[in-house]
Amino acid sequence: MCKKAIHNYLFTMLLLLADPALSQDMALMPLGLNPQMVTRDVATYTEQEQDLMTSVIAKENQPYLLLADEFEVWSGQGSDWQSKAEWLQTIKQQKNFTIRNLSVRLMDDFSVVSFLLDTVQGRHNKHSTQFIVDLWRKSTNQLTARYASNLTPSSSPSLSRQDRKI
Amino acid sequence: MKKYLLLLLITQAFTMNAFAEQKKQNNAHNEAEDLAPEPTSNTTITSYQWAKEAHSSRKSRRHNPPPSVSSLMIAHTSPVTVMSTVITTPIFWGSSWANSTLASDKIIGLSYWYSNLNSSHYKSTVSEYTNLIHSSIAPLFVNSATSVSSSNPSNVLTQVCTAVGSANVKSNGYYPVYTDLPRGTANYCAYHSAGTCGRTQIQFAFFFNLNNDPGCDPASPYAPVAGAANAQNPGLVAGGSSAYQQSQGLAALVNVSAHELMETVTDPGIGGIWGGWYDSTGAENGDKCAWTFGPSNTGLSSGTVLIGGFDWKLQGEWSNTAQINQTGYLTTGSLKGCVTGS
Numbered sequence: 001m002c003k004k005a006i007h008n009y010l011f012t013m014l015l016l017l018a019d020p021a022l023s024q025d026m027a028l029m030p031l032g033l034n035p036q037m038v039t040r041d042v043a044t045y046t047e048q049e050q051d052l053m054t055s056v057i058a059k060e061n062q063p064y065l066l067l068a069d070e071f072e073v074w075s076g077q078g079s080d081w082q083s084k085a086e087w088l089q090t091i092k093q094q095k096n097f098t099i100r101n102l103s104v105r106l107m108d109d110f111s112v113v114s115f116l117l118d119t120v121q122g123r124h125n126k127h128s129t130q131f132i133v134d135l136w137r138k139s140t141n142q143l144t145a146r147y148a149s150n151l152t153p154s155s156s157p158s159l160s161r162q163d164r165k166i
Numbered sequence: 167m168k169k170y171l172l173l174l175l176i177t178q179a180f181t182m183n184a185f186a187e188q189k190k191q192n193n194a195h196n197e198a199e200d201l202a203p204e205p206t207s208n209t210t211i212t213s214y215q216w217a218k219e220a221h222s223s224r225k226s227r228r229h230n231p232p233p234s235v236s237s238l239m240i241a242h243t244s245p246v247t248v249m250s251t252v253i254t255t256p257i258f259w260g261s262s263w264a265n266s267t268l269a270s271d272k273i274i275g276l277s278y279w280y281s282n283l284n285s286s287h288y289k290s291t292v293s294e295y296t297n298l299i300h301s302s303i304a305p306l307f308v309n310s311a312t313s314v315s316s317s318n319p320s321n322v323l324t325q326v327c328t329a330v331g332s333a334n335v336k337s338n339g340y341y342p343v344y345t346d347l348p349r350g351t352a353n354y355c356a357y358h359s360a361g362t363c364g365r366t367q368i369q370f371a372f373f374f375n376l377n378n379d380p381g382c383d384p385a386s387p388y389a390p391v392a393g394a395a396n397a398q399n400p401g402l403v404a405g406g407s408s409a410y411q412q413s414q415g416l417a418a419l420v421n422v423s424a425h426e427l428m429e430t431v432t433d434p435g436i437g438g439i440w441g442g443w444y445d446s447t448g449a450e451n452g453d454k455c456a457w458t459f460g461p462s463n464t465g466l467s468s469g470t471v472l473i474g475g476f477d478w479k480l481q482g483e484w485s486n487t488a489q490i491n492q493t494g495y496l497t498t499g500s501l502k503g504c505v506t507g508s
Contacts, residue, residue: 026327028320028361032433032440032448036354037425039381043457047498103353 041104045113049099049134052143053117056091068142076149087146094121110144111136116151236446237501238486239432239454243441248296249369249431251338254280256305259325260314260346260375263307268346268375268415270398275416276344276423277305282474287507288424291483292451295432295443306330314345317352322372323361332364340430341370342423349374355382356422360435369434371426376418384459384469386417386479417479424480425452454484455504460495471506482506 038046052066073082082090102115113134120127133147256276262268280302283289292298308329315321326341335341349355358371376382376392383392389412390396397414412420429452433442444450459469460482470477482504488494489503497504 025332026323026361026363028323029359029435029438029440031319031357031359032435032444032450035359036357037422037452037456038354039349040383040457041381042353043498050499105351 041106041111042102045104045111046099046102049102049113049115053097056088057094059092066143068137068140068144071143071145073146073148094119095125096120109138111138233490233492234501237489237503239443239445239451239484241443243439246443247434247436247441248443249338249434250296251299252340252431253336253338254300254302254340254342254427255330256280257308257326257329257341257343258305259308259343262346267398268377270413270415272413272416272419273305275412276419277302278474279420279423279478286471286473288471288473288480290507291485291505292428292432294485294487298431314347317347317372317374319359319372322370326368326370327363330363332366335363335366335368337366337368339368340427341368342373342426343370344373344419346375349376349379349382356426358426358430367436369430371430373419373422375415376422377415379418382422383414383418384421384479384481386412387470388412388477388479389414389417392418420478421480425456428452428483451484452481454497455482458482458495458498458504460504460506480506
């Protein structure tokens with residue numbers, strides 16, 4: 001009886017290993033890079049954030065139109081904050097950037113836009129990633145506040161890692 | 167006893183071999199997962215909220231941008247994995263499809279659109295990547311008594327395999343699943359994915375119910391505006407060469423259906439990898455032209471495309487050739503290269 005049970009067990013194991021379809025009827029492929037069709041809002045604010053950053057870095061006039069007079073930036077470190085002028089001075093040091101994982105929540109006259117911002121700045125091409133939450137006023141189409149937190153390297157993919165893939 | 171020991175050794179050898187194979191697949195999966203952006207911290211796979219990455223540099227790209235090599239899509243395997251012969255089976259999932267208010271003209275309209283795509287100019291938007299031959303068969307209805315609980319790809323795949331039957335699924339099959347689930351706060355309208363039913367690799371897609379959803383509405387001139395009181399009553403706005411009047415919900419679903427189908431044929435998930443066409447940011451042909459609408463190929467209003475006997479408002483699809491030749495219309499990033507077929 002015991003031998004028969006062992007025999008049956010081994011036979012079943014062999015059968016399962018020989019035919020994976022019997023052991024797994026359905027399998028999902030890992031999702032690709034951007035499998036989803038984003039909403040109009042995500043597409044719109046991705047472009048708007050991109051335009052803002054591009055024009056600031058290029059020292060164009062457009063950012064002043066996109067930034068509200070009361071615009072200020074709050075960081076995740078203590079109670080540090082920057083005025084519009086201070087932030088513009090800082091941001092101009094950046095050489096290039098990537099915006100990713102952007103999401104949008106619409107709330108009355110405000111849109112809450114969050115995303116990861118990868119930047120390269122300074123003479124030593126220092127890479128960093130921040131989690132940004134922006135508050136856009138819809139009626140004026142202006143950015144009123146930005147909340148930024150630095151992410152540690154281990155908690156987000158680095159630029160070089162992305163560049164290596166493709 | 168020796169006989170059993172021998173059998174045990176054989177089993178172990180099989181196990182190790184299977185383990186090695188599984189490890190190989192896991193490595194491939196991990197690599198693919200490495201490519202994927204990380205989800206927001208408190209979300210599951212069902213609620214990934216991704217946008218295509220937006221790159222920039224000091225160089226302004228708004229003024230007469232030159233052809234951009236970095237914006238081109240790249241074939242990710244050699245030979246590239248694309249689909250040429252595709253058979254679409256629309257699947258309607260959810261109890262509300264029995265409700266005529268939701269169903270409206272969507273089931274018949276989507277079926278019509280899929281069955282006439284092959285003879286349209288719009289199909290030629292992918293002709294530089296694949297010689298597509300598309301056909302479709304009658305839609306299926308699943309779990310008509312059960313509400314859709316999740317947009318999770320695993321759940322959607324389960325519904326496809328159950329509805330079609332593992333023995334009946336086609337390796338060149340594409341199964342777009344239309345649910346009665348509203349989008350809510352998700353930041354996407356639809357997605358496409360791949361998996362296996364039994365031994366057969368299939369392509370499938372998921373669609374929210376886009377009724378009264380301005381975030382996923384192409385604003386078709388032939389449909390009422392999303393959010394309006396009459397959004398689900400077709401026939402209030404006339405237009406087009408055939409004066410076809412469609413509901414807002416149908417117009418929205420057809421536009422995102424075009425996006426997902428054209429992405430599926432140019433970048434299907436096959437053999438555990440996404441080996442088709444996409445650019446350095448991971449954007450596929452549909453992503454690169456999402457929510458942009460080109461000149462009409464019927465001489466009518468912007469973005470209208472003739473399929474079958476009717477006009478539809480459809481986004482364009484990215485063409486490497488058009489970008490290189492500086493033709494096509496502009497993406498949201500102001501690059502030429504979106505086409506609607508001609």
